[in-house]
Amino acid sequence: MTRYTEGLENYKKKIAAISSQEMVINMGPQHPSTHGVLRLELITDGEIVKEIIPHLGYLHRCFDKHAESMNYGKTIPFTDRLDYLASMNNSHAFVMGVERMLGIDKALPKRIEYIRVLVCELNRIASHLIAIGTYGIDIGAFTPFMWCFRDREHIMNMLEWASGSRMLYNYIWIGGLFYDLPVGFEERCQDFVSYFKPKLIELDNLLSTNQIFISRTANIGALPADVAIQYGCSGPMLRASGIKWDLRRVDGYSVYPELEFDIPVGKGEMGKLGDCWDRYKVRVDEVRESIRIIEQCLERLKGDFKRTPDFDPRAMVPRKVNLKPQEYYIRAENPKGELGFHFVTQEKTDIPRRVKARGPSFNNLSVLPELGKGQLIADLIAILGSIDIVLGEVDR
Amino acid sequence: MIAQIKDQIINALGEGAVIRTDEQPLQPILVVHAGYLLEIALFLRDTEGLYFDFLSNISVVDYFPEGRFDVVYHLASIPYQTQLTLKVELPNDRSLEHLPEIPSVSSVWRTADWHEREAFDLMGVYFVGHPDLRRILLPDDWQGHPLRKDYEDPETYHGIAIK
Numbered sequence: 001m002t003r004y005t006e007g008l009e010n011y012k013k014k015i016a017a018i019s020s021q022e023m024v025i026n027m028g029p030q031h032p033s034t035h036g037v038l039r040l041e042l043i044t045d046g047e048i049v050k051e052i053i054p055h056l057g058y059l060h061r062c063f064d065k066h067a068e069s070m071n072y073g074k075t076i077p078f079t080d081r082l083d084y085l086a087s088m089n090n091s092h093a094f095v096m097g098v099e100r101m102l103g104i105d106k107a108l109p110k111r112i113e114y115i116r117v118l119v120c121e122l123n124r125i126a127s128h129l130i131a132i133g134t135y136g137i138d139i140g141a142f143t144p145f146m147w148c149f150r151d152r153e154h155i156m157n158m159l160e161w162a163s164g165s166r167m168l169y170n171y172i173w174i175g176g177l178f179y180d181l182p183v184g185f186e187e188r189c190q191d192f193v194s195y196f197k198p199k200l201i202e203l204d205n206l207l208s209t210n211q212i213f214i215s216r217t218a219n220i221g222a223l224p225a226d227v228a229i230q231y232g233c234s235g236p237m238l239r240a241s242g243i244k245w246d247l248r249r250v251d252g253y254s255v256y257p258e259l260e261f262d263i264p265v266g267k268g269e270m271g272k273l274g275d276c277w278d279r280y281k282v283r284v285d286e287v288r289e290s291i292r293i294i295e296q297c298l299e300r301l302k303g304d305f306k307r308t309p310d311f312d313p314r315a316m317v318p319r320k321v322n323l324k325p326q327e328y329y330i331r332a333e334n335p336k337g338e339l340g341f342h343f344v345t346q347e348k349t350d351i352p353r354r355v356k357a358r359g360p361s362f363n364n365l366s367v368l369p370e371l372g373k374g375q376l377i378a379d380l381i382a383i384l385g386s387i388d389i390v391l392g393e394v395d396r
Numbered sequence: 397m398i399a400q401i402k403d404q405i406i407n408a409l410g411e412g413a414v415i416r417t418d419e420q421p422l423q424p425i426l427v428v429h430a431g432y433l434l435e436i437a438l439f440l441r442d443t444e445g446l447y448f449d450f451l452s453n454i455s456v457v458d459y460f461p462e463g464r465f466d467v468v469y470h471l472a473s474i475p476y477q478t479q480l481t482l483k484v485e486l487p488n489d490r491s492l493e494h495l496p497e498i499p500s501v502s503s504v505w506r507t508a509d510w511h512e513r514e515a516f517d518l519m520g521v522y523f524v525g526h527p528d529l530r531r532i533l534l535p536d537d538w539q540g541h542p543l544r545k546d547y548e549d550p551e552t553y554h555g556i557a558i559k
Contacts (some may be wrong), residue, residue: 003522004495004522004529006529007526007528007529007530008530008531008536010508011528039539056533057532057533057534057535060533060534062542064518064543065542065543072487073449098550100420100422101422115497116403126409134454151541176407229449229450229474230449230505230506230507231506231507232451232452232505232506232507243474245474250477286540324421326420326422327420327423327425327433327468327481328420328422328423329423329453329468329470329479329481331452338452340452340453342455342468342470353459354455354457354458356455358453358455358470360451363510366506366507366509366510395533396533
């Protein structure tokens with residue numbers, strides 16, 4: 001046994017030494033309530049979870065290694081596969097980082113920026129709808145799941161129309177877009193917004209004040225703000241704990257400073273601040289804010305920055321990304337939280353030395369052993385669902 | 397801003413703590429001494445006016461022919477909405493018996509726990525004082541550290557051909 005295997009030996013000893021009263025239960029990796037291929041090793045005493053040991057890596061696809069073996073443009077399809085429920089947001093963050101290093105981010109046409117924000121917000125709604133719907137199903141409510149998927153389908157169809165793909169779009173390119181929006185997209189999107197607004201109220205009424213739902217989520221898994229910060233939680237996780245921290249406002253990237261929207265935070269309406277209900281509610285409110293952003297984008301895409309025949313979304317796409325040797329860490333607000341890319345470039349080549357992706361789910365999940373300690377197994381499902389992880393991003 | 401932070405650290409912890417500031421075009425980097433890392437981390441987290449309470453990311457960069465590993469810490473301050481990049485340079489001979497060593501900051505920011513496990517797993521950096529340093533993304537019995545530039549894929553894994 002060397003120093004380097006000490007951690008592994010200690011872990012094996014701990015599992016071997018559990019008392020006869022305790023039991024080790026494996027949750028996952030092939031169980032729908034873990035939202036993917038996550039394996040949780042639970043040390044339980046009856047119904048009470050005493051310790052949680054997460055095992056990751058079942059979906060590890062070597063994103064970092066791929067990214068440093070090809071040029072920047074070719075990595076964009078891989079970024080789509082990080083958080084596969086919000087592909088647009090991933091590629092937006094990656095592309096922004098490269099553009100800033102190239103120094104072309106300020107020169108981009110406003111129409112491109114507004115289209116980017118529009119598709120990102122549509123994708124954010126789609127991602128949150130999955131989060132809300134599957135959360136309902138986790139704790140036994142089947143109808144919201146069907147409703148969410150029905151409405152998400154409209155977004156998928158629209159984004160398929162724009163990019164040619166349902167989930168993994170490769171639509172946002174360095175210095176531009178794959179194509180301009182198809183003719184009639186703005187009108188169809190407007191139709192969707194007017195269709196979806198009452199549906200969202202309906203969904204909110206169905207779930208938020210449902211007595212069974214409240215009993216399962218309120219006061220469960222309350223995450224204090226200081227613990228959330230300690231564990232690097234971001235996005236709805238952190239906001240549900242009462243901290244107004246949204247990178248769209250803090251960093252003010254793209255055209256977000258020109259848009260009007262509020263940052264919903266948890267208020268502890270149904271129980272303690274930062275409980276599962278708050279996390280759910282923040283997502284519902286964020287969908288509402290995203291609709292506001294979409295409406296403003298549509299207005300501007302039909303007004304000031306409307307389609308012109310000579311508009312070429314690929315005009316500024318660089319043939320070769322020539323970068324000086326430098327380092328840069330870009331962060332952006334994904335539906336799940338802070339998505340970051342750390343770039344280290346090399347001289348005389350367009351292949352990066354290092355690209356590290358910081359997945360928000362990876363950090364949000366790391367708080368689970370702390371949150372789930374001492375809870376019932378059934379409540380652990382509710383807590384895990386409220387974190388809203390995507391394993392593609394946890395394992396990368 | 398970064399020069400100010402550098403002066404503050406030097407005033408509090410002595411001349412040897414900070415090696416230099418690296419002026420990058422977009423984000424300046426504070427290069428610090430590995431031996432002072434834990435004190436610097438605590439200082440940055442707890443000093444009024446700085447409060448870098450949020451560790452966004454830890455990434456390790458392998459400079460292959462030079463035999464050097466850079467551990468980069470991306471910090472953010474939620475109350476002041478500022479960002480800071482810390483870097484520690486670790487010269488190393490790249491052998492698997494002598495991994496580069498650096499103090500763990502997981503006692504300062506709990507985020508570091510999983511990030512350091514990932515860095516240990518994929519890059520082979522040993523974090524001294526980490527409570528539970530195991531592989532996180534790869535299987536426990538994996539040999540080598542795949543993100544190193546000189547890593548060579550094994551022919552088989554448990555008798556399964558993987559090439």
